[in-house]
Amino acid sequence: MSKRVIEMSNIIKRYYIGQPNELQILNGMNITVHEGEFVAIVGASGSGKSTLMNIIGALDRPTEGTYHLNGTDVSRLNDKQLSQIRNKEIGFVFQTFNLISKSNALKNVELPMLYAGKSRKERRQRALELLKLVEMSDRASHKPNELSGGQKQRVAIARAMANDPSIILADEPTGALDSKTGHLVMDIFHKLHKEEGKTIVLITHSPELAAETDRIITISDGNIVSDTGYKDPDSTETEVNA
Numbered sequence: 001m002s003k004r005v006i007e008m009s010n011i012i013k014r015y016y017i018g019q020p021n022e023l024q025i026l027n028g029m030n031i032t033v034h035e036g037e038f039v040a041i042v043g044a045s046g047s048g049k050s051t052l053m054n055i056i057g058a059l060d061r062p063t064e065g066t067y068h069l070n071g072t073d074v075s076r077l078n079d080k081q082l083s084q085i086r087n088k089e090i091g092f093v094f095q096t097f098n099l100i101s102k103s104n105a106l107k108n109v110e111l112p113m114l115y116a117g118k119s120r121k122e123r124r125q126r127a128l129e130l131l132k133l134v135e136m137s138d139r140a141s142h143k144p145n146e147l148s149g150g151q152k153q154r155v156a157i158a159r160a161m162a163n164d165p166s167i168i169l170a171d172e173p174t175g176a177l178d179s180k181t182g183h184l185v186m187d188i189f190h191k192l193h194k195e196e197g198k199t200i201v202l203i204t205h206s207p208e209l210a211a212e213t214d215r216i217i218t219i220s221d222g223n224i225v226s227d228t229g230y231k232d233p234d235s236t237e238t239e240v241n242a
């Protein structure tokens with residue numbers, strides 16, 4: 001039985017609470033993700049994918065419900081503890097890359113390790129290894145504006161891996177790329193999943209890219225409308241949200 005990395009139970013998110021324009025965006029979601037799963041989250045624009053991602057990534061707290069990240073009850077953490085758990089457990093990848101423009105690729109990958117208190121030597125060594133993993137060694141000294149979109153995203157993925165997180169959380173990572181480049185970036189996620197055993201949660205508009213993953217969760221208007229379920233590698237049965 002593999003470890004549960006994400007355990008969400010009856011997650012509700014509301015905005016403008018107590019005001020006439022109160023909005024409920026997530027209507028009580030239950031999601032369990034096991035270690036080593038590659039999950040795609042799909043759904044129309046405005047359905048609540050990024051809102052859900054912000055909660056999974058401990059960037060935001062749910063209004064109601066419980067969320068355990070690797071066994072830690074995230075709703076009980078203060079802001080400082082939240083930022084610590086984010087730095088340690090989550091590797092974020094965004095549509096717009098979010099690299100530091102004045103720093104080269106190597107420095108960008110080193111940054112999360114600096115926050116985590118790793119030594120200079122350790123940071124440098126790990127960053128070089130990660131750039132190799134995403135096949136960007138020959139661009140280590142390039143700044144973001146000297147890289148193509150696909151290359152920037154590969155550096156961002158290397159950065160996301162820096163502190164060896166439990167989850168890689170990617171919100172539309174191929175959204176700003178053409179389809180061929182998007183597939184190349186997707187190949188990197190497959191590599192992290194297969195070779196590094198990473199748990200990956202990928203938000204995408206592309207049914208084609210979602211179909212390449214192990215499991216598809218479809219969201220509509222803040223509800224899970226379908227979930228193809230966890231496939232236990234040790235079992236022939238499929239459990240949904242078990």
Ligand SMILES: Nc1ncnc2c1ncn2[C@@H]1O[C@H](COP(=O)(O)OP(=O)(O)OP(=O)(O)O)[C@@H](O)[C@H]1O
Pocket residue numbers: 015016023025043044045046047048049050051052
């Ligand atoms: N901070 C906020 N305050 C109020 N409403 C918000 C806030 N963030 C998101 N919303 C609303 O929540 C709903 C879901 O937004 P969300 O960004 O989660 O959608 P999405 O599925 O990621 O869409 P897209 O595919 O366009 O990125 C939208 O109606 C949005 O207006």
Ligand SMILES: [Mg+2]
Pocket residue numbers: 049050051171
């Ligand atoms: Mg979004």
